[in-house]
Amino acid sequence: MVSFIEALLRHTLKFPLTVTTELSILLPLLFVGGYKDKPPYLRWVVIFIGWTTFRNLTSIVTSSYRINNLMLFNADLLVRALLLLAMFYHTFPYTYEKKAIVVVGVLFTLFFGFDFVWSNPNLSDWQNHRLNRYSYVVENVLMLTLVLRFFLYLVRELPVDNLLEYPMFWICCGLLIAHAGSVFLSPFIHYTFVWNGTFKLPVMVIIEQCVEITRNIGLAIALSHARRLTL
Amino acid sequence: METPPDSLLIATIAMLIMAIFIVIFVAYYQHRQSHHQLTVKEMLERHRQELMAAMFRGQEAERRRLAQDLHDDIGTMLSVAKMTLNQLERSLDRYSPERAQAYKTRQLLDDTLKNVRRISRDLVPTxxxxxxxxxxxxxxxxxxxxxxxxxxxxxxxxxxxxxxxxxxxxxxxxxxxxxxxxxxxxxxxxxxxxxxxxxxxxxxxxxxxxxxxxxxxxxxxxxxxxxxxxxxxxxxxxxxxxxxxxxxxxxxxxxxxxxxxxxxxxxxx
The missing domain is CATH 3.30.565.10 (Histidine kinase-like ATPase, C-terminal domain)
Structure with missing residues (x-):
């Protein structure tokens, strides 16, 4: 037990911003609850937050013990993309958009599988496991496209009177900033991120982590507004 | 050690600035459009109220015209008819059946005149x-x-x-x-x-x-x-x-x- 706490502390002191970023997902968790009669997309947001919390806490623990967790990050890519697609599925009003999201979800899953095997020809070699080559870029572009499409819907059809009290607006703000901040970084992580590898770009890492904190703050604001929301 | 190019940082910052700009633009534009829509809604409501008020004003004017016609034309004609019938009644033999008939008719005219006055008064409360x-x-x-x-x-x-x-x-x-x-x-x-x-x-x-x-x-x-x-x-x-x-x-x-x-x-x- 003592060694576990020691390992956590050592890791926290060594990477304080990384740990802070990962723990920032606890912020929206404070506002989770009471969504029985709320729009269905909020359930997917809550599942997304739950999954991200699990991933972040697992990441902190495994990193503290220097256990290879790149597989977890690869799995996270697919899970979060599908959860966010499910959220957008329930947000967009038109059937053709919903159908398109289902098709995109299936295609993305197939592409992810292909990319996963291509990036890691020897799946049993955990020490040299790599993050997926193209899936991160595709996910970023996909999310940016969906957020922009949703913003277009907001300004064209004015479905809400006060945008600042609309949860989906804050979720999309967080997602837009998070994915805009990492879209150019994604192509590089495949080449730089192998287990025990280092990535010499501290400013980029800081930006990456700041945008993730921003996304989590966006989620927290969204959930705080969601409590007052009516269907 | 891997070192990605500096252009990556510049591109990321540019992308972030663009994202923030998009968020601000969407919030501002939506607010402006909502405000505009609210103004239009208020104008439509005002227009509806004006139409409704005009309709009620027209209704009152029409009632007044109808009441005046009833009172001035029909009421006057009924009064004249009553007076004529009075004269006719007086010229008839007191116990003749024609006089009784004339009396009945005069009573009916009386009732009609009262009804006309009542309707006229109800239409326009003078x-x-x-x-x-x-x-x-x-x-x-x-x-x-x-x-x-x-x-x-x-x-x-x-x-x-x-x-x-x-x-x-x-x-x-x-x-x-x-x-x-x-x-x-x-x-x-x-x-x-x-x-x-x-x-x-x-x-x-x-x-x-x-x-x-x-x-x-x-x-x-x-x-x-x-x-x-x-x-x-x-x-x-x-x-x-x-x-x-x-x-x-x-x-x-x-x-x-x-x-x-x-x-x-x-x-x-």
């Missing part, structure tokens, strides 16, 4: 125009009271708050409610109360009749016409009507009219 709302309502109360039903008017002090532009509207509403109570409720007592509550005038019409099912009446086109007319009149001055009614007990209808809204009240003039 007392309202000459002496104001209080006198008109007292007259209404007097006319409605009979052996079966007693009508009372309370709150004489509140009449000083009623703007002249609202008088016709309030008179018509009370007239409708009292008529409904007399005709349909079987009440033995009807009370009309006027009182001021904060910035609004409240008119309550209470009766001890059999009550009615408001949903059923509102769904019925024919029966709900009077109630809808009350709601339409009140919508012009942003007033409200509350029906506290149910079958088997007396009803309580409360009309609320804002006093501090001269702009809307002026529509009725």
């Amino acid at each position: 007392t309202l125009e000459r002496f104001g709302l209080l006198a008109a309502l007292e007259e209404l109360v007097g006319n409605a009271t009979n052996d079966q039903v007693r009508v009372q008017l309370e709150g004489h002090d509140s009449f000083e708050f009623v703007a002249p532009s609202l008088e016709v509207m309030l008179y018509r509403i009370v007239q409708e409610l009292v008529t409904n109570a007399v005709r349909h409720s079987g009440a033995s007592q009807i009370v009309i109360q006027f009182f001021r509550h904060e910035d609004e005038l409240r008119v309550a019409v209470l009766d001890n009749g059999r009550g009615f099912d408001i949903d059923e009446v509102q769904q019925n086109r024919q029966r709900g016409l009077g109630l809808r007319s009350i709601e339409s009149r009140l919508s012009v001055v942003e007033g409200h009507v509350t029906f506290d009614v149910a079958p088997g007990r007396g009803s309580r209808v409360i009309v609320q009219v804002p006093l501090e809204n001269p702009k809307l009240a002026s529509l009725l003039i």
Whole structure:
């Protein structure tokens, strides 16, 4: 037990911003609850937050013990993309958009599988496991496209009177900033991120982590507004 | 150690600035559009109120014309006919059957003349125009009271708050409610109360009749016409009507009219 706490502390002191970023997902968790009669997309947001919390806490623990967790990050890519697609599925009003999201979800899953095997020809070699080559870029572009499409819907059809009290607006703000901040970084992580590898770009890492904190703050604001929301 | 190019940092910062700009733009544009939509909605509501007010003004003008025609033309002709019949009656033998026939006809003419005067008075309450709302309502109360039903008017002090532009509207509403109570409720007592509550005038019409099912009446086109007319009149001055009614007990209808809204009240003039 003592060694576990020691390992956590050592890791926290060594990477304080990384740990802070990962723990920032606890912020929206404070506002989770009471969504029985709320729009269905909020359930997917809550599942997304739950999954991200699990991933972040697992990441902190495994990193503290220097256990290879790149597989977890690869799995996270697919899970979060599908959860966010499910959220957008329930947000967009038109059937053709919903159908398109289902098709995109299936295609993305197939592409992810292909990319996963291509990036890691020897799946049993955990020490040299790599993050997926193209899936991160595709996910970023996909999310940016969906957020922009949703913003277009907001300004064209004015479905809400006060945008600042609309949860989906804050979720999309967080997602837009998070994915805009990492879209150019994604192509590089495949080449730089192998287990025990280092990535010499501290400013980029800081930006990456700041945008993730921003996304989590966006989620927290969204959930705080969601409590007052009516269907 | 891997070192990605500096352009990556610049591109990322540019992308972030763009993202923030998009968020601000969406928030601003949506706010502006919502504001614009609200303005249009208000204009449409104002236009609807003006149309409604014009309709009621037209209705009143038409009633006045009809009342005048009834009184001046038909009333005069009936009076002349009565006088002629009087002369004819006098020229006939006292015990002849023709004289009895003429007498009967004169009685019928008398009744018709009374009805014409009553209809004319109902169409345009001259007392309202000459002496104001209080006198008109007292007259209404007097006319409605009979052996079966007693009508009372309370709150004489509140009449000083009623703007002249609202008088016709309030008179018509009370007239409708009292008529409904007399005709349909079987009440033995009807009370009309006027009182001021904060910035609004409240008119309550209470009766001890059999009550009615408001949903059923509102769904019925024919029966709900009077109630809808009350709601339409009140919508012009942003007033409200509350029906506290149910079958088997007396009803309580409360009309609320804002006093501090001269702009809307002026529509009725």
